[in-house]
Amino acid sequence: MRGEVYTIEGKTFFTFGGGYSIDQPLRKENVSWWPQEMPSKQEYENGLRHLDSVDHVDYIITHTAPDETVYFLSTIKKYHIKGDIYQEFPLTTYLNDIQKKTTYTHWYFGIFM
Incomplete structure (x- = not known):
């Protein structure tokens, strides 16, 4: 669930999934990609509301990274970030604010390998 804070075995986790599919033009809507891959306004607000209710979280788990991190990683040859990363700016900017x-x-994100 996007924007939720969970407590598991005494540790707190903030989760916020979602991201832009850079290969979206090659996919078919509602078959191999969905508009809901990007968060809604309500999901962004939900995340802020839940984070405002806690002083600290142990772990943040997201699919993509904050925009400053995405920019930094794009400067490292290993990552070769391709596609229209600007489509993801609403999400990465939100994560940067978070x-x-x-x-x-700790913050864990999964898209860059």
């Missing part, structure tokens, strides 16, 4: 206002121990 990064600046939230105290956390």
Whole structure:
């Protein structure tokens, strides 16, 4: 669930999935990609509301990274970020704001390998 805070075995987790499919033009809507891959306004608000209710989270788990991190990784040859990353700016900018206002121990994101 996007924008939720969970407590599991005494550790807190903020989760916010979603991301832009860079190969979207090669896919078929509602078959191999869905508009809901990008968060809605309500999901963004839900995340902020839940983070405002806690002082600290141990872990943040997202699909993509904050925009400053995406930019940094795009400068490293290993990652070769392709596609229209600008389509993801509403999400990565939101995550950048989360990064600046939230105290956390570790952040894990999964798209860059």
